[in-house]
Amino acid sequence: MGVEQKLGNMGVVTTTLESVVNWGRTNAMWPMLFGLACCAIEMMAAQASDYDMSRFGMELMRASPRQSDLMIVAGRVSKKMGPVLRRLYDQMPEPKWVIAMGDCASCGGVFNNYAIYQGVDEVVPVDVFVAGCPPRPEALIHGVMTIHEKVKGETFKQYYTEKYAAK
């Protein structure tokens, strides 16, 4: 009785399709469990109770790329890891986003040499770069919030054009 009455009293909510879809995408964005180096420690800390990413519906680190929406590249990517990274990215279902976490993933960091990619954006398209060596969990969460802002700004038209449809 009580719940039905309350729901009835709320009446009808009108909104746009875009904001509902974007709200759904932001509030349960599952990251892929993909730690490459020391940044993964801070990524774990961001998941744990002190910083608690589950506040954003992001407590589930998926072990399979087929179940995840967000790839957090946490660490330096070697020349041999690059093709693996790209394959994992290709296996993720659309829509998908990428965070380059830390200096190494963003620009090579201190490893300016023959073995490391100078920025993971040579392998996969990156949405947000998070600076730091390694970034604190707050910085990673800020990066995630930035992605959320970006997703919330996407329009219905964009779902079918540049990013998701133009293959």
Next chain:
Amino acid sequence: MDKKLEPIVKAIQDKFGATFEEFRNEVHLFVKPEQIVDALTLLRDEQNFELLSALTAVDYYPQEAPRFHVIYQLTSIAKNLSVQLRVPVSGSSPKVPTVTGVFDMANWRERELLDMFGIEFDGHPDPRRILTPEDMEGHPLRKDFPLGYEEPQFTFNFDEIDLRKPYAKE
């Protein structure tokens, strides 16, 4: 030099005409590339050096003759001794006979030397790169291999470098 090592060094010197160097009680014997298989076989079978504990190389660039030293570090567990054999090789595409027939562990270490120094091992069963991608050019541990891979991007050259950066496609 260890007293127990003296007859062993003597044997190698007599048989192969090896030159000999000592540095802080470590013994280095210099042999020619064509002698290395016989020298290692002798040390393994007659002197109880049953372990090839390291196989590595040094690049003495710009010195050209010899440019590389291939280094075989042998350990005798039975006698608690170690001895080092060095093979000096010249030029930028040196060749040394493989020792995989004497010590199995030389297989991957020789692949590593092929990868990192470009030293070829004649008769190696599986001569491929082991650490770097197969399509890589050059040998990273050579002294003439370029140090940096990419010019750092600062404010003043950001746009110029941005243009030639190989960004990924969607």
